Every structure is written in structure tokens, then in C-alpha cells.
Amino acid sequence: AQTVTQSQPEMSVQEAETVTLSCTYDTSESDYYLFWYKQPPSRQMILVIRQEAYKQQNATENRFSVNFQKAAKSFSLKISDSQLGDAAMYFCAYSNYGGSQGNLIFGKGTKLSVKP
């Protein structure tokens, strides 16, 4: 069975600095999808970024980028120029599918604090 591990329960970053959140996963599949979701105190689940395993190029979305190391089964999220609004729980997730037809497997999350 697939598993997702986030080893950092909490992280802190100074406003405008860069922070990296770690995620490792385990799977025997060769093709799959990885996600980072953000959950602010309002409890919404907001998709931050998505990576397709067959693509070697790391995904980027504005200030958010990932470091995808397929052989190491590592999928870290880098947040550049951190803003106060980035403070939230961040969940790494895995799926055998891009969206439909399959469930997401989540890690336990990393709580990110941003200091002004």
C-alpha cells in the first residue's frame, strides 16, 4: 500500500524568506501523481501544486515550486518570498491518478508559521 510521510510537524519562516517542506512517499507504481494542499485556519483544502511522476521537470506555480526526486521518492515544497498569508497546514498527497478515478493518500501535515 502507498504511504506518505511528512517528518516536520511544524516549521517556521521569516516573512520574505524561503522555506522548504519535506515529503517522502512509498509506492511500487511507476506512474502516479503528487500534490501539495494548503489548509488555512478556515479549513479549506486548497491545491497548491501538482506533479506528474512521468515528468522530469519540477512543477512551479508562482512562488511555489517542488523538488521531485523520483528515485529517492521525495517530493519537497519550496515557498519563496514567504508571505503572512502562507501560514497554514500543508499536506502532501499521493494518487495513482491525476484526479478522477482514484483517492488521494495524505500525509499528516506540516504546520507553517510565518513571522513578520
Next chain:
Amino acid sequence: NAGVMQNPRHLVRRRGQEARLRCSPMKGHSHVYWYRQLPEEGLKFMVYLQKENIIDESGMPKERFSAEFPKEGPSILRIQQVVRGDSAAYFCASSPRGENSNQPQHFGDGTRLSIL
């Protein structure tokens, strides 16, 4: 608001009562997923449904829990004879089918269930 709609936002029940949680998927989405989030945990998959059909219920507890997604109306997650351990946030997600089936799941704001 064309997003995934969940209601109620908060639900309080006494032990032994029934809880019904509703989810209306995004317009054009025909796949619905239910997840449960216990305090300090990530989301755990419960069930995946299409209209009038349960596709995967591998995450559903064997007793007291059921889900449906009728031809007309919202998807319902039903918990009978609730116990304290059912207290959690329940999230619904939806995704499209067909040529857009590679799109990621979109989440509702969740229902927080509290058992007295």
C-alpha cells in the same frame, strides 16, 4: 458559487443519533469523494462514488457508515448511532469525468461533526 458545496458547516449530535452530511459537487463533476480528518491528522479517504454507483468504499468503516450519490440531488454521507469517536471534519471532493478526468479533485469547506 460554483465550488463544491457542503452542508451543514457544523453539525452537533448526541451519542446514538444519526448524522447526515451533504455534498453538492462542482457543476459538471460526476465523481465524488468523501474524506475524514481527525484532529491533528491528515485527511483519510472513505469512499468514492459516481452517480448511483459506489466505486470504492475501502476506507469506510464496516458498520454504521453509508454513502450514496443519487441520480438527482447531493451526495449523502450517513452515520448511524454516532459515537464520540466520529467527531471529526468530513470533507467532500469532486472531479470531472471523460476528457477532463485528469483534473485534480476540488474540495468543499468540510463539515465539522461534534458528538456530545
